[in-house]
Amino acid sequence: MSPTAARRRLGAVLREFRERAGLTLDDAGKPLQRSAATISRLENGKVKPRLIDVGALIDLFDETTPGVSDDERALVLGLAADSRRETWFSPFRDVLAGTMVSEHGRRYMEFETDADTIQNYEPDLVPGLLQTPTYTEQIAARFYPDHEIEQRRRFVEFRSARQNVLTRKPSPLKLHAVLGEQVLRRAVGDVEVMRTQLKALAHNVRNGLPNVTIQVAPAALLTRATIGGAFVVMSFADAQDDDLVYLEGRSGADYLYGEGELATYRGYFTELADLALDQEGSLAAIEEALKELA
Incomplete structure (x- = not known):
């Protein structure tokens, strides 16, 4: 625990x-x-x-x-x-004390550390738990251009360390991510950055971790679930009363705990997963985006 x-x-x-x-x-x-x-x-x-x-x-x-x-x-x-034990993020006190990780971001990271299951819809960017280091570097450079290079480097290390929840023992986090198709074509960095990121996604879909599921939602898919931006449904095995929905905006974030709100967003995600491409289709969409890079 x-x-x-x-x-x-x-x-x-x-x-x-x-x-x-x-x-x-x-x-x-x-x-x-x-x-x-x-x-x-x-x-x-x-x-x-x-x-x-x-x-x-x-x-x-x-x-x-x-x-x-x-x-x-x-x-x-x-x-x-x-x-009172030290956590995996204890060595990153310098990052957490800075301005590159907001208060709601720090809170989210603690919840993520404890979660059993995360259902994540991302229409714009690759989720942090699936980002490659060079992709994260470009995110940091775009969002925090005024920060020192060393600060951005530590931020990349911090985000990479977050991904250890997917391989922790004995109970790795179960992640189900649905990505909007436009994520595959949004130029975050140069061609090589995107090639590395897309190859990593393809590997995860083809033969990645058994606790990680990645689907692609076609750009033409228009449902109540795809309108309104990204959302996360987080579940906890040891404290189900803490299950929550996370909605992040430009200037803050909302945490929703009500049974009705949880049911609504779980319904949204189920709808997305049903309508998004299956494993074979998602892999084909990622590989098509890779070919376009060439």
Whole structure:
């Protein structure tokens, strides 16, 4: 379990124990000399927990009926330890602290790290999890022309490292991406950059990772799902209540958690997957775009 997922799980367990003990947020905070707001943030997984605070809370809950069993105590302390571990993106603090990764981008990256399944529709660009380094370099150069070359290089390294979620053990992320056909012909960089990227996509379709599915949506496809821009439906095996829809705009992003909104966008994606080209057709579309480069 990643540190972010462990924090969410720990918070849910602590809330359950507090409510079982019949205590309010104020009640739980007083022995620790912590405010109700601090306890609330801990229960919502918003902060990295201090082990001494978690231990004190468990001792407090154990003083009430029915108390805290040895197994429950071990679970909570284990989650607290997991939540404080270093993450894969810890070496990229310089990137995350800069302006090339927005606040909503950092939040998205944490969710992506914990996700079990991602369904992604991208009408304009190759998704980050499928980008080659040279393709990402061109994205960085176009979007961040005022940044130093070294900053852009670190951004490329960071985005490449993100892709490790597809090969992590024991449970790699399952990615299903539907790309608009125009993605294959949008000139991001020179011919060689696009050739490398398209070859990588073709390889993924032909004999890539079994947990990665790539389809191409024909340019002529016009449905309720293709209008309105990119979207991501993200699902979590360990915390299904956290399932979400991610919509990114030029100046921010929206996270949708409602059951109705999730059902709507899952329906959109199912419709896209049904109407997009199958594996053979998608491979043919990518190879046709490769021929046009020549």
